[in-house]
Amino acid sequence: MFMENMKNRFSFSMSKQKTIISLEQALTLPYATQRFVQLGWRVIRIESPGKPGQNNPGDPNRYIGEDTGESDLHAYYIAPNIGKEAITLNLQQPEGQSLLKQIIRELNVDVFLCNTLPKRYDQLGISYEILKEANPNIIWCGISAFGPDHPDRAGYDPALQAMFGYMHLTGDPDRDPMLCGLPIIDLKAGDEAFAQVLLAMMEKQETGEGKKIDISMAQCASSWLITALPQLEFVKDEKDLFTRSGNEHRSFVPSNCYPTKDGYVYLAVGSDDQWKKLTEIDGFSHLSLGNRVTNNGRKIDKDNIYKDIRKGLESYTTQVFIEVCLENNLAVAPVHNVKDVAQLDFIDKLMVKTNLPNGDEVKLFPAPMETEFLTQNNHNIKCAPKLGENNESILSEIGMTHSDISHLQNEGII
Numbered sequence: 001m002f003m004e005n006m007k008n009r010f011s012f013s014m015s016k017q018k019t020i021i022s023l024e025q026a027l028t029l030p031y032a033t034q035r036f037v038q039l040g041w042r043v044i045r046i047e048s049p050g051k052p053g054q055n056n057p058g059d060p061n062r063y064i065g066e067d068t069g070e071s072d073l074h075a076y077y078i079a080p081n082i083g084k085e086a087i088t089l090n091l092q093q094p095e096g097q098s099l100l101k102q103i104i105r106e107l108n109v110d111v112f113l114c115n116t117l118p119k120r121y122d123q124l125g126i127s128y129e130i131l132k133e134a135n136p137n138i139i140w141c142g143i144s145a146f147g148p149d150h151p152d153r154a155g156y157d158p159a160l161q162a163m164f165g166y167m168h169l170t171g172d173p174d175r176d177p178m179l180c181g182l183p184i185i186d187l188k189a190g191d192e193a194f195a196q197v198l199l200a201m202m203e204k205q206e207t208g209e210g211k212k213i214d215i216s217m218a219q220c221a222s223s224w225l226i227t228a229l230p231q232l233e234f235v236k237d238e239k240d241l242f243t244r245s246g247n248e249h250r251s252f253v254p255s256n257c258y259p260t261k262d263g264y265v266y267l268a269v270g271s272d273d274q275w276k277k278l279t280e281i282d283g284f285s286h287l288s289l290g291n292r293v294t295n296n297g298r299k300i301d302k303d304n305i306y307k308d309i310r311k312g313l314e315s316y317t318t319q320v321f322i323e324v325c326l327e328n329n330l331a332v333a334p335v336h337n338v339k340d341v342a343q344l345d346f347i348d349k350l351m352v353k354t355n356l357p358n359g360d361e362v363k364l365f366p367a368p369m370e371t372e373f374l375t376q377n378n379h380n381i382k383c384a385p386k387l388g389e390n391n392e393s394i395l396s397e398i399g400m401t402h403s404d405i406s407h408l409q410n411e412g413i414i
Helices: 002-014 028-037 075-081 094-106 157-163 184-207 217-223 272-279 295-300 302-315 318-327 338-342 372-376 391-397 402-410
Strands: 019-023 042-047 085-088 111-114 139-144 211-216 255-259 264-268 331-334 351-355 361-366
Touching: 019 028, 019 094, 028 042, 028 075, 028 111, 028 139, 028 184, 075 361, 085 391, 111 184, 139 184, 157 184, 157 217, 184 211, 184 217, 211 217, 255 302, 264 318, 272 295, 295 302, 318 331, 391 402
Parallel strands: 019 042, 019 111, 042 085, 111 139, 139 211
Antiparallel strands: 255 264, 264 331, 351 361
16 A cells, blocks of 8 residues: 555656756766656756866767757757757856855756766766755756766766676677677666656655665666676686677577578577477477586587578578568578668657757657657657757846856856
8 A cells, every 4th residue: 555655656746847957068967867858857057167268168979979950959869869958158157156045946956967987076066965955855966977986087987887797798709809889888877867866756755754865876887797707706707707608698599690682680599498499490409409408508419500500591581481480480680781670660650859950750669668748649759959048038037137147158157
């Protein structure tokens, strides 16, 4: 009954729009706040106004990727920032810090997030202790490479993939370590910030109190080593620890990628019964040897098994082999490129869209889950904001006059 009551209260509260201010750049935090946009919440991103004569002020990601015709709206920046508002604030100046607190107070901001070095929290006037003065019940969340215990250490996804074992575990065993194909540590940390803020808001309904949340990208990254780190406690010889294994699964044989007549397939055999079904498919009877009946036996003979499966696939196209496997309830999939994925019917209908400044509608990505906000808006969210696009509207909203705003511009505060 308690959990049901909590669920009901949480659902009611989450249905109301919340206001988030985020001092954000790069990917991990913009990705986190993009998830709040998909709930229909108001997200205001803060960036530096830059220095006089600076060519590319604000978030460096604004200037990365294909040119869309707007100098500060390059392609890489758009997707994680659709649906947001943007203001510029010079937080190195006391007047800028004071203005941030005024915005938090006047807009009744629920959540503040940042992804700057922890050593700069006090310098920029954005620490939890400082911003509580504007809203004692604020939920504060900071993402950093190594958390507040390492306040001056920066980190980016590729370097963290190298440091925390991801590269060591990725690629072919006889070649150099490799990065994962996506910035998964950035995305993992962003999802963790999203989840922890939601949890804090749920707790706030019971306690009436805000919360300070620190997200360490390093801790997030190492938490995903749940199939690797425990090996240290169980293997007898370090040579048996996980290392690079190409496309094969380290525990289940045969689970690997194989060429067909016209492409590639990934076949995952997860049980002895599934193995038996594979050996009964036309052209694969040569796989059926007594020492391969069990997974442990197949692990010993895996290299020969992979060769035998490749031989069996020589007469199959990708589509025909997939159809045969699906008829036998075997887990198989084509190796798609990104364009192939975008053209899948069930993905295409979920794509979040936006309209570029020139009016063109573009498809961007599917949301992790359907939300009422997305459904009501036909999955179309307004384009990512230009640098400082909402300075005047937001400052007017908190009661500032045109003269006040001109003063802030003249002083380099916005």
